[in-house]
Amino acid sequence: xxxxxxxxxxxxxxxxxxxxxxxxxxxxxxxxxxxxxxxxxxxxxxxxxxxxxxxxxxxxxxxxxxxxxxxxxxxxxxxxxxxxxxxxxxxxxxxxxxxxxxxxxxxxxxxxxxxxxxxxxxxxxxxxxxxxxxxxxxxxxxxxxxxxxxxxxxxxxxxxxxxxxxxxxxxxxxxxxxxxxxxxxxxxxxxxxxxxxxxxxxxxxxxxxxxxxxxxxxxxxxx
Ligand code: AP5
Ligand code: MG
Numbered sequence: 001x002x003x004x005x006x007x008x009x010x011x012x013x014x015x016x017x018x019x020x021x022x023x024x025x026x027x028x029x030x031x032x033x034x035x036x037x038x039x040x041x042x043x044x045x046x047x048x049x050x051x052x053x054x055x056x057x058x059x060x061x062x063x064x065x066x067x068x069x070x071x072x073x074x075x076x077x078x079x080x081x082x083x084x085x086x087x088x089x090x091x092x093x094x095x096x097x098x099x100x101x102x103x104x105x106x107x108x109x110x111x112x113x114x115x116x117x118x119x120x121x122x123x124x125x126x127x128x129x130x131x132x133x134x135x136x137x138x139x140x141x142x143x144x145x146x147x148x149x150x151x152x153x154x155x156x157x158x159x160x161x162x163x164x165x166x167x168x169x170x171x172x173x174x175x176x177x178x179x180x181x182x183x184x185x186x187x188x189x190x191x192x193x194x195x196x197x198x199x200x201x202x203x204x205x206x207x208x209x210x211x212x213x214x215x216x217x218x219x220x221x222x223x
Contacts, residue, residue, distance in 0.1 A: 003083040010114030012173040013125035020087035033087040036135045059172030114199030133157030
């Protein structure tokens with residue numbers, strides 16, 4: 001059987017990371033998030049991190065060649081052989097075309113898009129708290145506050161706010177999303193491959209809706 005990839009699309013703050021983490025646990029496959037990979041590179045002080053940081057801090061997209069090279073090195077890893085959940089990629093039509101070619105009989109994909117109104121996106125990004133130990137541990141000051149202020153519920157790591165979650169950068173990320181990533185949604189919709197999901201409900205309800213939409217062949221076939 002060809003391995004399945006779940007592609008999770010949606011604007012900044014839509015809940016891609018929150019849901020990708022759950023789906024990856026459901027399916028027993030890795031969660032591959034290009035934003036998390038860049039932040040890890042920034043943290044480690046690599047050349048890739050240095051180049052990506054100037055784009056991330058101003059809300060712009062990192063150039064396609066840097067992103068796609070990093071992504072394909074990652075998904076060529078043996079742990080992705082049985083599939084993976086993709087969060088934050090593709091974000092341009094060029095990236096979508098490269099991904100379609102790169103799948104190349106190795107994987108098939110399901111494409112879900114989280115739909116959330118702009119007001120909720122700004123609220124979500126402005127209250128987000130991430131764990132320094134594991135960027136997959138995502139909290140929110142109002143919607144999912146940690147039990148102890150500043151401390152991750154899952155692992156005890158220190159919580160911090162992302163540099164690009166300040167209001168002016170969030171506004172630019174939304175503008176860039178409309179200009180460069182909305183056409184990717186259109187690309188999949190035109191191919192009849194887009195599965196829209198209402199992301200403007202509680203995380204548990206979004207998770208349920210995603211599982212239903214993705215169907216038993218994808219999600220319930222995993223662990
Ligand atoms: P990336 O890290 O991918 O950021 P993003 O797409 O802007 O999305 P976010 O991570 O901000 O939001 P999310 O949808 O994951 O939401 P989350 O689950 O955290 O990319 C960052 C940057 O890296 C880009 O700007 C770009 O520069 C670069 N980059 C990355 N990939 C690239 C690519 N392919 N090409 C070029 N450049 C690239 O949730 C947000 C908050 O809301 C959390 O606090 C959470 O607790 C809360 N929340 C989640 N769900 C709900 C809910 N249902 N109800 C209430 N609150 C909720
Ligand atoms: Mg994210």
